Amino acid sequence: MNASVSLTNAQRAEAFTTEVRAHLSDLPADELDELLDGLGADLTERLNEGDALGDAAQYAEELRQAAGLPPRGPEKPAKVTVAEKFTSLKQRAADWFDATPGRQGFRGLMASLRPVWWVLRAVVGAWVALLLLRHPLVNGFPISFWSLVFTLGLIIVSVQWGRGRWLPQQWIVRVRDIANVAAVILTVPFLAAGWANISTPHYDYVVEEASTQGLAHNGGQVTNIYAYDCAGNLLDSVRLYDQDGKPITTMGEDESTAPDSWVQAEDRSYAHSFNPAARDAEAWNVFPLSNAPYSDVTGEAGTPAAAQPQKRELPPLSRDCVDPAASAEGSAHGAEEGDNPAAEGDITEGAKQGEESTPAEGATRQQQPADGSTPPDATTTSAVTPANQTTARQ
Template sequence: MTGTEQEIARYVGQVREALADLPPPVRNELLEDLPEHLTEVAAEAEGSLYERLGPPEAYAMELRTAAGVRPPASAANLDQRIGAAVRRGRERIRAADTRLGPVLGYARLSDFLRLLRPAWWILRGYLAAMLITVLLTGTSFGLLPRLGGSSLAALLLLAATITASVWLGRRTDRMGPRPRLVLNLGAVLLVLFGLAGFAELDSRVGSGGNTMPYEHVYTDQYSGVQDVYVYDSQGRLLEGVRLFDQNGEPIRLGHPWCAEARERIVPGPDYVDPIRQPYPYCPQGAPFRFGPTPSPAPEPPAPEPPAAEPTAAEPTASAEPSATPGGAAPSVTPSGGQSPTPTPTD
């Protein structure tokens, strides 16, 4: 359907609404030749039907007058009042369209906006991707949609939503009134969502906060650890240390980085499983040393048997005789006792 055909169908529909109070046979008779007449009018000169024939309500009044049919004296019903309000709103929009067009260098503002439709289709797809991300992940509005923190998923989601938006945009003119109304309401919701999201993003940037949600930023503080050095209370480096958690599971950090440690993990007679290697892997790389590395303590000496207690001295007889002058008999002096006193003789 071309633009002229759409304009004719829209004009005929508005005239039909203005004649809604008439019986269906009368209304159909008045509108029977209207599409062909409007086609001839549109082909004669440039300009819209509204500009050449006036508002549809005025044209409907002319049809009533020509057919000798007058509008009912009773007040219009609710549907007619709503229709009249809608028509007045459309007339005001058309008047504003005509006044604002020359400001941008076009006959009507709608002519300029029609050129921006592809850009709007892309923006609509982007906002749809952001809305899907917020609803599925619960994160705040960002510059790009994030599904599980994956950039590839974000690009695939953007490609799908933008493609669908362009596909819908190229077929909007062929849709019926209700699908077009639903699409327009969805566009309004996306615009409101985008305005709120960009306002929140601007407030985070203005307050010096991160533009990305905190839960997506994770840094492992042990990712740069190559070796572990353990010191005692006196600042001496301990070697042959193994680390365990509260469950008895070994804690492994780093990887043998010096040449001596790497040689031990090469398959061969000196191979040592890296998981079984104690810390530090490379003692020569210790960041500081406060004292000599403690050496293994010497084994204590074997205890000596206790000494025997001394006993009391016993008298012993001397086996050596002592000679006395004059040929006297030798006297025996007991050791440890008093020597006997000789008895005088007559």
């Protein structure tokens, strides 16, 4: 009341005119200006004369009726912007925390954890961004050198925003507020994904080129070697060396025994040992190696024996390949049937003696065995006397 008395009549008239204008705000601006033109001076004069102004809303309706205007319709609620809604939400939250001492203490605890939230907000944002960019995952998380650099950069920006820094323009403040809301919503799936990846084992299958020690062929390990000659015969005790004169073995650099082999047809594993010819010399580069099957009962390898190849012989490489066994057999047969110089000399000498001897002596030599033994009728033949020879001639 004292404040109203302290105002001048002109000020009171101006305040009354403002209230009337507010009740007539649904009218067009030019029509409203025309309707209220000179109202302030009239009201000031009335106040100087001691008259009361009355109610502004009723006065506005009287002006509306005097001008022949329709009554004021129901007022439409003003459209609330997103910023106003967000501000109202924050105010309501602040009022709720201020309601009780317990809520005030909880708000203080959360305020002390703001730096943690600043970091978590950046981590969640980096996680979502890298997933949208289809970054490769490691145990469910996009982890790499550049992803760590990107996450660290977001953490620095988030901390500076939390401290009220690096916000030169208002739109950046809006971006920060939107990021806060998005981070709050996405924190739940982020933590759920992290828990799922920690509690559930993951198996990553990585295909790498295996580095096989010893000898390898088309990616598989060579456990034994079988050599064949030009004619296709299996060779035994073949010694192998490389281009530098070093022994070729089926073992790795640090291995002391040859690797085992698996025979699919027998469903059995074999242990390898030295070739029989190289057992005393303990030379692993002599092939084929001996082998011994593992016992199904004891699990130990038996006594090594000659290894049996899958192919005992192969076709000759060409027509010029001569079988060594057939060649050796032909040589031996030729030696038995060939001309013997010593025997030929004996026969020639015998033929000459036969010509000079008598028919009976020649017959006697012809009947004599080659080994010098006396034939059964040798005595009878030698019993012929010269007289008998004469009688026979007569």
